Amino acid sequence: MDSHTRRDFALLTAGLAISVSAAVQAQPVPSVPKGPWTKEGDVQRGGTRIHYAEMGSGPPVILLHKLGGWIADWRHIAPALSKSYRVIAIDMPGHGDSMINGPAPFLQSLPESAAVLLAAIDDLKIDRFDIVGSSLGATCGIVMAGLWPERIKHLAMIGAALNPGVKREDLEKAVEPPGQWDAKGLPIPRSFEGAMDRAGISDRAIHDEQNASRAKAGAWVLPSQRGVAAAAVASYLPRITAPTLLIYGENGGYKNYEAVAKAKVKRIRTVTVPGAGSFTYQDRPRETEALLLPFLAQPI
Numbered sequence: 001m002d003s004h005t006r007r008d009f010a011l012l013t014a015g016l017a018i019s020v021s022a023a024v025q026a027q028p029v030p031s032v033p034k035g036p037w038t039k040e041g042d043v044q045r046g047g048t049r050i051h052y053a054e055m056g057s058g059p060p061v062i063l064l065h066k067l068g069g070w071i072a073d074w075r076h077i078a079p080a081l082s083k084s085y086r087v088i089a090i091d092m093p094g095h096g097d098s099m100i101n102g103p104a105p106f107l108q109s110l111p112e113s114a115a116v117l118l119a120a121i122d123d124l125k126i127d128r129f130d131i132v133g134s135s136l137g138a139t140c141g142i143v144m145a146g147l148w149p150e151r152i153k154h155l156a157m158i159g160a161a162l163n164p165g166v167k168r169e170d171l172e173k174a175v176e177p178p179g180q181w182d183a184k185g186l187p188i189p190r191s192f193e194g195a196m197d198r199a200g201i202s203d204r205a206i207h208d209e210q211n212a213s214r215a216k217a218g219a220w221v222l223p224s225q226r227g228v229a230a231a232a233v234a235s236y237l238p239r240i241t242a243p244t245l246l247i248y249g250e251n252g253g254y255k256n257y258e259a260v261a262k263a264k265v266k267r268i269r270t271v272t273v274p275g276a277g278s279f280t281y282q283d284r285p286r287e288t289e290a291l292l293l294p295f296l297a298q299p300i
Contacts, residue, residue, distance in 0.1 A: 200251025
């Protein structure tokens with residue numbers, strides 16, 4: 001791994017991985033918190049069961065959550081969006097209540113996750129749609145918008161690691177930082193102090209829920225993280241034709257990718273939310289709604 005690749009891999013790790021506690025056991029698998037949804041269901045596609053929840057009516061908006069997250073992450077902003085849109089939150093493959101048959105692989109690639117999600121969206125009889133994605137969901141949205149630009153009307157990213165890609169052989173040689181994973185590859189609960197330092201999370205309830213959602217995803221968190229590292233997300237950016245909004249939290253860990261996005265995406269606007277962490281839709285939902293609603297309404 002050359003110095004340039006090591007630097008980008010370090011930036012990716014800083015964006016996706018937060019300092020953890022010294023605990024050596026992952027917490028018990030929790031249940032997903034109730035949301036405001038009026039309908040929930042599952043779609044069976046390609047050896048997977050993709051879980052979704054929705055509310056509202058109108059043009060479809062797909063919500064894709066962060067690495068180690070779940071659909072409940074969106075419960076704070078979904079009601080406002082649902083006043084004008086059919087809002088559909090989807091559990092990423094291996095996360096929340098979305099299941100993948102068999103044991104978790106070494107690497108869950110973004111293109112295969114994007115293809116499974118698009119197949120599930122097809123089964124929901126949705127043709128063109130908007131995407132609002134965070135972290136893992138944002139990078140998967142980028143891949144979808146790059147590979148199937150005719151399907152995506154608007155793309156909003158709330159924190160995204162826009163790395164140039166890490167070779168699989170380098171990922172296989174990489175030594176994971178201590179204290180993040182147990183011997184079975186399950187995520188160890190993170191410390192609140194580390195979350196404050198790396199992701200700007202100042203609300204302990206948000207931090208505690210992230211530990212719970214990571215425990216729910218279990219062995220799929222690390223393969224999904226490696227999938228982002230290997231994807232060369234930045235290479236998909238020039239293929240995006242949809243209007244694009246990139247939202248950062250002032251105290252979050254993704255803003256170092258802003259220059260990459262501006263240089264490679266044709267129709268992009270970037271905004272920084274003051275005082276927010278990496279996940280503005282959770283700690284600054286009203287500010288996030290105020291950015292998303294006019295953006296989704298703009299002509300394509």
